[in-house]
Amino acid sequence: MTDVDAVVIGARVAGLMCASEAGKLGRQVMLLDHARKLGEKIRISGGGHGNFTNLYTAPKAFLSANPHFCKSALCQYDQHDFISLVSKHKIAYHEKKLSQLFCDQSARG
Ligand SMILES: Cc1cc2nc3c(=O)[nH]c(=O)nc-3n(C[C@H](O)[C@H](O)[C@H](O)COP(=O)(O)OP(=O)(O)OC[C@H]3O[C@@H](n4cnc5c(N)ncnc54)[C@H](O)[C@@H]3O)c2cc1C
Numbered sequence: 001m002t003d004v005d006a007v008v009i010g011a012r013v014a015g016l017m018c019a020s021e022a023g024k025l026g027r028q029v030m031l032l033d034h035a036r037k038l039g040e041k042i043r044i045s046g047g048g049h050g051n052f053t054n055l056y057t058a059p060k061a062f063l064s065a066n067p068h069f070c071k072s073a074l075c076q077y078d079q080h081d082f083i084s085l086v087s088k089h090k091i092a093y094h095e096k097k098l099s100q101l102f103c104d105q106s107a108r109g
Contacts, residue, residue: 004030011038043108046100050107052086053079055099 004027008019011033019031045051054061057079062070083101086093092104 002028002030004028006030007032009033011035012041045107046102048106048108049102049104051096051100051102052093053082053101055079055095055101 006019006022006027007030008015008022009032011019011031015031015033016039019029022029042050057074059067059071059074064070086101086103093101094104096102
């Protein structure tokens with residue numbers, strides 16, 4: 001087996017983001033998933049247009065056994081960071097009802 005710095009299990013939203021960020025830090029990452037097709041859920045979410053965040057995401061919108069978890073998570077990376085990432089990659093998007101943001105084009109690319 002190849003030497004790696006980290007193994008990420010699960011190659012959907014959280015795993016892909018985690019592997020991407022670790023890669024940006026220069027880490028060798030192995031990303032594993034038992035699904036035959038990676039990211040399929042991403043391609044079908046939001047009716048195929050990737051409902052990728054909400055303009056007004058805030059801790060009070062989350063239900064959790066540990067309500068403090070989302071506070072610390074959102075302190076480090078929030079919807080504006082993700083919107084910047086989407087804009088950086090020149091992915092056009094629009095706002096729909098309830099401040100949800102969707103890609104203009106199909107999430108299948
Ligand atoms: C019907 C529906 C529609 C949704 N629509 C949207 C939407 O439009 N926009 C949005 O933002 N969110 C949407 N969501 C929520 C979104 O799907 C989840 O928030 C998101 O998928 C969570 O991502 P995740 O990477 O944490 O986990 P998951 O998406 O559950 O990914 C976990 C991955 O780990 C893999 N895995 C698990 N166990 C193992 C193992 N032992 N070995 C190897 N691989 C393993 C799985 O195959 C999977 O690929 C929707 C959810 C549902 C149910």
